[in-house]
Each structure stands twice: as structure tokens, then as C-alpha cells.
Amino acid sequence: MFAPLLVAFLMSTHQAAGAGDCGALDIPTSSREERLTALRACAAAAAESPLDHLINRTGKLMAVDQRAEGYGDLLASWDQAELAKPEVAQRLVKLMQSAETAASARTVALRALAAIPADRRPDGTPPIRLLEVEIAAVPSGMAYDKKEFTVAAGTLVHLTLKNPDALEHNLLICSPGSLAEMGTAGDRMGQTPDGKLKEFVPDSPKVLVVMGLVAPGKSKSMWFIAPEKPGTYPYVCTYPSHWRTMNGKMKVTAPTSATSGSDTATSQK
Numbered sequence: 001m002f003a004p005l006l007v008a009f010l011m012s013t014h015q016a017a018g019a020g021d022c023g024a025l026d027i028p029t030s031s032r033e034e035r036l037t038a039l040r041a042c043a044a045a046a047a048e049s050p051l052d053h054l055i056n057r058t059g060k061l062m063a064v065d066q067r068a069e070g071y072g073d074l075l076a077s078w079d080q081a082e083l084a085k086p087e088v089a090q091r092l093v094k095l096m097q098s099a100e101t102a103a104s105a106r107t108v109a110l111r112a113l114a115a116i117p118a119d120r121r122p123d124g125t126p127p128i129r130l131l132e133v134e135i136a137a138v139p140s141g142m143a144y145d146k147k148e149f150t151v152a153a154g155t156l157v158h159l160t161l162k163n164p165d166a167l168e169h170n171l172l173i174c175s176p177g178s179l180a181e182m183g184t185a186g187d188r189m190g191q192t193p194d195g196k197l198k199e200f201v202p203d204s205p206k207v208l209v210v211m212g213l214v215a216p217g218k219s220k221s222m223w224f225i226a227p228e229k230p231g232t233y234p235y236v237c238t239y240p241s242h243w244r245t246m247n248g249k250m251k252v253t254a255p256t257s258a259t260s261g262s263d264t265a266t267s268q269k
Contacts, residue, residue: 143246154255156225164216173224
């Protein structure tokens with residue numbers, strides 16, 4: 001699922017950027033200023049306000065979509081007064097709660113709602129739980145330093161992957177019981193000419209969350225909503241041959257009364 005979409009996405013954004021239109025909005029390496037400039041141009045062409053246009057584009061995101069990080073960064077840093085307008089906040093709630101909304105779009109909407117002070121959110125908006133998780137590659141160890149973390153279902157997770165190693169690494173969160181299947185799929189991608197272009201992300205619906213390749217000495221972060229179904233979800237580096245030792249467990253638990261009554265923020269670093 002993810003890999004072919006990634007190739008098509010990279011091709012389309014390259015063509016869009018070359019055409020001088022709003023391509024920078026969808027390119028993962030664009031700066032916030034470049035995205036804002038592109039957003040204003042796109043919105044003007046569509047005869048919409050920049051905020052309306054961004055929310056409309058968010059609603060069209062795919063299940064696993066690299067554009068979500070850029071969209072979420074823009075919305076989460078938007079003017080709070082504008083986000084808190086009833087018509088805007090209610091659209092965000094509807095987008096987050098709709099069964100037809102893709103997982104990546106729900107994450108963007110929840111990030112925007114989290115940026116609104118709790119007392120200014122629409123009635124019926126559920127409390128927002130936030131978890132900060134930091135994982136690092138072990139230099140020359142072919143492993144993550146954190147072997148597991150626990151999160152309540154429905155929590156907004158901000159995960160940072162640091163890579164002080166000499167090799168590239170990625171991090172995928174997958175369906176329960178799929179570690180070996182996704183790892184061997186990554187191994188097979190190492191034998192194909194476009195495996196690196198796809199960042200060694202298998203084409204499978206069992207891939208739930210994707211952190212693309214992180215270069216040596218660099219770090220990346222990503223946002224996602226923890227699955228609603230409790231269970232043990234493996235996270236793994238699918239760079240060929242890495243998966244057997246470079247993996248861990250995300251344990252999803254049912255929310256407790258202590259985590260469901262009001263906004264909460266926790267950290268596992």
C-alpha cells in the first residue's frame with residue numbers, strides 16, 4: 001500500500017514543484033515558510049481561505065501519507081483564535097471522528113485540536129492524551145535503545161527517532177504478529193532497484209505508521225494516533241537485514257479513568 005503511493009507521490013510533487021504551483025506544500029523537505037507560501041498560492045487559485053484549503057486537503061490524505069507531517073505542522077502552529085472559531089473547530093472534530101477519514105488525516109485534525117485551549121474547544125470534544133516518545137539507534141549495535149513503550153488507545157503520540165549510528169534506519173509500526181513478515185519483506189526490497197526509493201517500506205496494509213529513513217547523525221519525528229484496539233504492536237527497522245535485532249514493542253492498553261477525564265501529557269524518553 002505505502003510503497004507505490006510513495007513513488008507516485010514523489011513523482012507528482014516533483015512535477016508540481018517544477019511547474020511552479022503549490023508543489024512545495026507536499027514536499028517533505030520543504031520548510032514551513034515554503035509550505036505557507038505554497039498554501040497561499042493554492043488557496044488563492046481555489047478561491048478559498050488558506051485555512052479552509054488546508055483542512056480540505058487534509059480530508060483527502062491517504063491512510064499512510066507523508067504529507068500529513070507537513071500539514072499537521074502548519075495546522076498545529078496556526079493562530080489559536082482562528083482555529084477556535086466554532087465553524088473551524090467543529091470541522092476538525094468531525095474530520096477526526098468520521099469513520100471515513102484516513103488515519104493520517106485524523107492525526108492532523110487531532111494535532112490542530114490539541115493546539116486549541118481546552119476551554120475553547122467545541123462541546124463534545126473528547127479530552128486529548130499526548131505521549132512523547134524518544135527512541136535512538138544504538139551506535140554499531142543494530143538495535144533501538146528502547147525495546148518497548150506503553151500507550152493508551154487513542155493517544156496522540158509524538159515519536160522522535162535519533163540516529164547516532166553510521167547506518168541509515170527507519171521505523172515502522174505494524175499490526176500485531178507481523179514482525180517477521182514485514183522484516184522479510186524489507187529484506188526482499190533490498191534486492192530490487194527501487195527498494196531504496198521506497199525507503200524499504202513494504203507494500204502492506206499491516207504497515208500502520210511510517211518513519212522514513214533517517215540518515216546517520218540526524219533525527220526525525222512523526223505523529224500518529226495509537227490504535228483503538230489494545231494489543232502488542234511491533235516497531236521495526238525494515239532496512240534489509242536490520243529487523244531481526246532492531247525491533248521493539250508498542251503495548252497499547254485500554255484507557256483508564258485516570259487518562260480519560262481531562263487532557264494529559266506524558267513522556268517516555
